[in-house]
Amino acid sequence: MKNKLKIILTVIGVLALAFWVSTKMIYAHKFPVAFTKSLAKVYNLKAGELVENKQTYPIYLADYLRYYQSLNKYLESNPEAMAELDLTDLAWQKTIRDLWIKNLAQNFSLSVSDEELEAYMQETFQDEDLKELTDFAKDNYGSSLKDFKNDIVRLYLLEIKVYQQLLENYNDKEGIVKAQDAYAALEDGQDFLAVAETYSNIPQAAEEAVWLKTEDLVGIYEPILELEKNDFSKIVIVPEAYIIWRVDDLVDDDNGEKAWKVRSIIVQAKTMDQFFEQYFTIAKINKFY
Numbered sequence: 001m002k003n004k005l006k007i008i009l010t011v012i013g014v015l016a017l018a019f020w021v022s023t024k025m026i027y028a029h030k031f032p033v034a035f036t037k038s039l040a041k042v043y044n045l046k047a048g049e050l051v052e053n054k055q056t057y058p059i060y061l062a063d064y065l066r067y068y069q070s071l072n073k074y075l076e077s078n079p080e081a082m083a084e085l086d087l088t089d090l091a092w093q094k095t096i097r098d099l100w101i102k103n104l105a106q107n108f109s110l111s112v113s114d115e116e117l118e119a120y121m122q123e124t125f126q127d128e129d130l131k132e133l134t135d136f137a138k139d140n141y142g143s144s145l146k147d148f149k150n151d152i153v154r155l156y157l158l159e160i161k162v163y164q165q166l167l168e169n170y171n172d173k174e175g176i177v178k179a180q181d182a183y184a185a186l187e188d189g190q191d192f193l194a195v196a197e198t199y200s201n202i203p204q205a206a207e208e209a210v211w212l213k214t215e216d217l218v219g220i221y222e223p224i225l226e227l228e229k230n231d232f233s234k235i236v237i238v239p240e241a242y243i244i245w246r247v248d249d250l251v252d253d254d255n256g257e258k259a260w261k262v263r264s265i266i267v268q269a270k271t272m273d274q275f276f277e278q279y280f281t282i283a284k285i286n287k288f289y
Contacts, residue, residue, distance in 0.1 A: 019043065026061075027289060033072075037065040047289040050099055052282060057103060059095060061289055066151070067094045073142035096285060097276055101159050108165045112157045117149060120157060160239070163272045167237050172270035179235050179242035179267040186232050192246050192263065201241075201268040209248050209263045217260070221245075224260055242267040 023043065026036050039045070040061035047064040050057040068091040075087060105111065125133060130145070137148035170176050182199035186192065196206030217225050223233040224245050233245040249261035270278075 029289075033065055033069055037062050037069065040065060047095070048285060048287040050096060051284040051286065052103075057099060059099060059285075063098075064091060064095045064289065067091045067098075070141040070143060070151075074140045077140050092285075092287070098155055100276065100279060100283075101155065101162050104162045104166070105158050108162065110158065110161045110165065112154050112161070116157065117154050120153065121149065159272065163239060163275075164237070166272075166275055167239075167242075167269055171275070175242060175267060175269040176235075179244070182265050182267060183235055183244060186244065192232070192265070196263075196265045199267055200265045202266040205264045205266050207263070209261050212260050212262055213253075214258055224262055227260070237269075240269050240271055242269055 022031075022039060023045065025031060026039060026045065031039070045061040046058045047061040048059040050059055068087065071090055071094065072087055075085065121130075133148070134145040137143045137145055137152075141148060141152070143151065166172065167176075178199055182195050185195045185198070193206055196203060200206050212221060212224065214225075220236055220238045220243065223236055224247065227233060227245065227247045227250075229247055229250045231247050233243075236243040236245065244265040246263050246265075247260050248263060251259055251261075253259055
C-alpha cells in the first residue's frame with residue numbers, strides 16, 4: 001500500500017514538475033508556436049488579462065496564438081503586407097477586439113446561431129465559391145472551412161449585431177444627437193435642403209433625388225413605404241449612419257406600380273473602429289506572454 005502511494009505521489013510530482021518547467025518555457029517563448037498552442041489549450045494558460053473598470057477578463061494564450069498563426073499564414077501569402085504590419089501587435093489587437101465583442105454580445109444577450117451562419121453562407125457564396133473559400137482559408141489562414149466559418153465568419157456576424165446594438169442604445173452620443181437635431185429641425189418646418197446643409201455628411205444624398213419602386217423598399221428603405229408625398233421618416237439607424245428619408249413625389253407608373261422619389265439626410269455614425277479606440281480609454285491590458 002505504501003509503495004503504491006509512493007508511486008502515485010512520484011507521478012504527481014513528475015507531472016507537477018513537467019507542468020512547471022513547460023510553463024516556464026512557454027512564457028520564455030522556447031517552443032514552436034503550434035506546440036505552444038497545444039500546451040496552452042491543455043493547461044488553459046493565459047496570455048494576459050483585460051481589465052475594464054473593476055472587471056477582469058482572461059485573455060487565453062491559445063486564442064492569441066490562433067490569431068498569431070492565422071495572421072502569420074496570411075502575411076506569408078501576402079508578403080507585401082509584411083513591411084507595414086507588426087505581427088505581434090496585430091495578433092494582440094485582434095485577440096482583444098474579439099474578446100471585447102464577445103463580452104458586449106454577452107451583455108446584450110446576442111449570439112449567432114448555426115442557422116444564421118449557414119443562411120449567411122448560402123446567401124453570400126454559391127456552391128462554386130465554397131471551393132475557392134476553402135482554398136482561401138487554407139492558403140491565407142491555415143484553417144479548414146469549418147474553422148474559418150466558426151472563427152472568422154461567425155464573429156463577423158456577431159460584430160454586426162453588437163455594432164447595431166451600440167448605435168441603437170445611443171452609445172454614439174455625438175452622432176445620434178446630431179441626427180435628432182436634424183429631425184427636430186424638420187419637425188419645426190425648416191426646409192429639407194437647409195437642414196441637410198447643416199447636418200448631413202453626404203450633401204448629394206439630399207440634393208439628388210432617386211426613384212424607388214416597391215421591390216426596392218426593403219431593409220433600410222422599408223420605412224419609405226409608410227410615407228406620403230412631402231413626408232419624412234423617423235431616424236433610421238444603419239451601420240455607420242443615421243438616415244432620414246424624405247418623399248418628394250409618389251406616383252403610379254404605367255403598370256400601376258407605385259414609385260417614390262426620395263432624398264435623404266445622412267449623418268455619420270461612429271464606426272466600430274472608433275468604438276474600439278474609445279474602449280481603450282477605460283480598459284487596461286496586462287500581458288503575460
